[in-house]
Amino acid sequence: MLxxxxxxxxxxxxxxLLLVFISPKAIRNMVLLLxxxxxxxxxxxxxxIILLLSIFANYIVGVLLSKEEGVFSxxxxxxxxxxxxxxxxxxxxxxxxxxxxxxxxxxxxxxxxNFFEHVHLPLGIxxxxxxxxxxxxxxxxxETAAQKNIINYALLIALFPHQIxxxxxxxxxxxxxxxDRIITREKFGYGIERFIIGLSKKMLLAxxxxxxxxxxxxxxxxxLSTPLCWLGIVCYTLQLYYDFSGYSDMAIxxxxxxxxxxxxNFNFPYISTSIQxxxxxxxxxxxxxxxDYVYIPxxxxxxxxxxxxxxLFIVFLLTxxxxxxxxxxxxxxxxxxxxxxxxxxxxNNWLQKSAKLIGHVYTIVVVLVGWVxxxxxxxxxxxxxxxxxxxxxxxxxxxxxxLLLFNSELIVTLIISILFTMPVFTFVKRKxxxxxxxxxxxxxxxxxxxxxxxxxxxxxxxxxxxxxTYNPFIYFRF
Numbered sequence: 220m221l222x223x224x225x226x227x228x229x230x231x232x233x234x235x236l237l238l239v240f241i242s243p244k245a246i247r248n249m250v251l252l253l254x255x256x257x258x259x260x261x262x263x264x265x266x267x268i269i270l271l272l273s274i275f276a277n278y279i280v281g282v283l284l285s286k287e288e289g290v291f292s293x294x295x296x297x298x299x300x301x302x303x304x305x306x307x308x309x310x311x312x313x314x315x316x317x318x319x320x321x322x323x324x325x326x327x328x329x330x331x332x333n334f335f336e337h338v339h340l341p342l343g344i345x346x347x348x349x350x351x352x353x354x355x356x357x358x359x360x361x362e363t364a365a366q367k368n369i370i371n372y373a374l375l376i377a378l379f380p381h382q383i384x385x386x387x388x389x390x391x392x393x394x395x396x397x398x399d400r401i402i403t404r405e406k407f408g409y410g411i412e413r414f415i416i417g418l419s420k421k422m423l424l425a426x427x428x429x430x431x432x433x434x435x436x437x438x439x440x441x442x443l444s445t446p447l448c449w450l451g452i453v454c455y456t457l458q459l460y461y462d463f464s465g466y467s468d469m470a471i472x473x474x475x476x477x478x479x480x481x482x483x484n485f486n487f488p489y490i491s492t493s494i495q496x497x498x499x500x501x502x503x504x505x506x507x508x509x510x511d512y513v514y515i516p517x518x519x520x521x522x523x524x525x526x527x528x529x530x531l532f533i534v535f536l537l538t539x540x541x542x543x544x545x546x547x548x549x550x551x552x553x554x555x556x557x558x559x560x561x562x563x564x565x566x567n568n569w570l571q572k573s574a575k576l577i578g579h580v581y582t583i584v585v586v587l588v589g590w591v592x593x594x595x596x597x598x599x600x601x602x603x604x605x606x607x608x609x610x611x612x613x614x615x616x617x618x619x620x621x622l623l624l625f626n627s628e629l630i631v632t633l634i635i636s637i638l639f640t641m642p643v644f645t646f647v648k649r650k651x652x653x654x655x656x657x658x659x660x661x662x663x664x665x666x667x668x669x670x671x672x673x674x675x676x677x678x679x680x681x682x683x684x685x686x687x688t689y690n691p692f693i694y695f696r697f
Contacts, residue, residue, distance in 0.1 A: 220261045222414075222469045223421045223680075223690055231258065232473075235379075239477060240402075248374050248397065251477065255379040259342070262383065266341040269311070274373045276303055277351040281372070284358045285365035297359040301352065308348045314338055316544035343383035345541060347376050349508055354390040356512060363391040371397045380473035384466050384692070386484040386504035393479060400478035410475030415677045416644075417468025420461040422680040422690075424639075427632045428458035430689055431624050436594060438620060440603045447621045448608045452587050454629075455594050457636040460489065462693045463502070489640040492578030493570050494558040494585055505541070509534050528563070532556045542593070547601060551592040558585055 220227050235254045242250045260267045280300040287293050318327065318335040354375070357363045366372040372390075374397060381388050435443075435451030467484035474481045488500035498506050517530040532553065539552020562570070570578045588605055595601035648669070684690070 220258060221690060221692055222466065222473075223418055223684065223692075225684060228681075228684075231261075236476065248370050252370055252374045252377060255374070255377045255382060258379040259377065259382060262342050266339065269307070269341045269344065270347060270377060273304070273307060273347060273351055274376050275369075276300075277355055277376075278366070278369050278372045280355050281358045281365040282367065284355065285367075293359060297355060300355040304348050304352050304355075308344060311338060311340055311344055313540075313544045346385045346387055347382065349387050349505075350376055350389070353387070353508060353512060357389070357391055363394060366390065366394070366397070368398075378474075378479070380470040380477075380479075381481065384463075384470070385502075386467055386470060386481060387508050388481060388504070389508075392482060396479050402476075402478040406475050406478065410472045410477075412472070412673055413475060414469050414472030415673050415680070417465040417470075417472060418680045419676040420465030420468065421692075422683045423676070424632055424636050425458050425462035425465055426683070426687065426689055426691075427628060428454045428636065429462065429691060429693075431629055432458050432594070434624055435620070436604075440600070440607070442614070442620060443604070443607050443612075444614045444618060444621065445607060445610055445612050446618070447624075448604055450621060450625065452591055452594075452604075452608065453633070456489075456587055456590050457633070457640070459590065459593075459693060460485070460640065461636060466692065487640060487642055489583065489586075490579070490642075491582050492575050493562055493567070493582055494555060495562055497582055497586060498555070498559070505538070509538055513537060528560045531559050531563075535559065547592050547595060547598060550598075551589055554589050554592060 220231060222228075231254075235251075238254065239247060239251050256267060256270075259270055263270075277300065280296055280303075284293060284296050284300075287296060315335045315338055321327065354363075354372075358365045366375070375388065375390055375393065376382075378388075432451055432455040435447060435454070438447075464485040471481045471483070482504065484502060484504050486500040486503065488497050491497040491500055514530055514534045517533060518526055519530060520527040535552040535556030536549060537552070538555070539548045539550070542548045542552070570581070588608075591604050591608075592601050595604060
């Protein structure tokens with residue numbers, strides 16, 4: 220069930236809000252948990268058992284870690300917990316990849332290959348596994364107390380706003396909110412506003428950009444041209460941002476409606492002037508997870524420079540692999556790791572002394588080329604696509620396809636999309652707040668105008684929802 224579907228907007232969400240709000244505080248978490256499990260069941264059916272297994276096993280590990288004082292016993296428990304979580308993720312997400320690659324070395328029976336080829340990938344398993352891992356590791360390190368109430372712990376993992384596509388929520392960030400949260404009119408209003416912004420990003424921008432992207436990346440290589448390739452990857456770059464950041468906005472907004480505060484997941488990554496800065500702004504919950512649970516435990520930058528660079532490559536190797544069981548994702552991760560190391564070795568001084576525009580252009584070009592690897596199904600296509608981007612090739616088929624796709628709707632969407640990769644919206648909102656502080660009447664008019672503006676986006680999103688069946692969500696793949 221997508222957040223951008225009529226079923227969710229006009230059936231599941233209103234019923235959930237009503238049932239949670241009328242429930243006594245003592246059973247509110249139970250009601251929200253049951254509805255969250257229902258939400259997951261609507262998308263995954265019998266695979267709900269995988270989510271429940273993860274919840275139960277990690278809850279037990281957390282409780283045992285809180286009771287056990289012996290160093291050796293605690294180490295055995297955390298090792299068992301980590302192995303369990305990685306095995307769960309590994310089987311459902313990566314078994315087919317490993318078996319497929321192993322079959323190139325060792326001949327395997329066809330039925331064996333077929334079995335692993337058809338292993339189903341449960342929705343959100345990458346997200347809820349990482350949430351569970353962060354929980355048991357934090358309990359082991361005594362950075363947080365174990366949650367003794369299984370309902371509260373299950374709600375952390377299964378809470379439907381972040382359940383299937385993040386952001387990756389850590390227990391220590393919302394532990395107090397699980398037992399003591401207050402839903403105010405201001406917080407609820409903010410949640411509605413944030414949800415509408417995310418829905419608008421998804422329906423009005425990402426879907427239009429995604430349609431053009433899919434059309435271009437489905438073309439045979441001989442029908443591509445340099446302008447068409449650039450159009451395709453620019454559309455995908457913007458689609459990916461508005462699709463995923465839009466979903467994060469909706470998750471944060473939904474969380475606020477129920478009294479939760481989730482940390483931000485995106486901070487205008489396309490205004491970055493280096494790849495290091497890009498990763499501080501892009502998918503923040505994942506970047507910080509790998510920093511805290513992989514990079515720092517490996518030694519971070521506390522050892523030699525060679526060891527620091529190795530740690531960075533390991534982190535970005537795993538980052539790529541987390542996104543998907545494919546060599547293209549692994550190379551995409553290593554590609555970003557290469558530029559992170561390159562900046563530390565040579566480029567940082569040059570970037571700091573250069574004009575910001577130069578750093579920005581460098582970053583955008585690196586990111587654009589990387590997204591080709593991320594989007595392409597295989598290396599030959601990715602390599603040919605990248606070569607076409609820089610070949611200045613203008614084929615007849617490519618030009619006609621370009622003119623067919625580059626219509627007025629896409630042009631307007633591209634202009635708006637590029638504009639709002641910068642903090643324009645934040646700037647306007649801040650100006651309205653300043654006016655409201657200095658002049659109550661003008662401020663009131665400004666606030667009303669702003670709310671009408673947001674509401675018009677909601678209506679427009681509903682119209683797009685009714686008129687179009689094209690409504691994918693990219694990160695369901697991961």
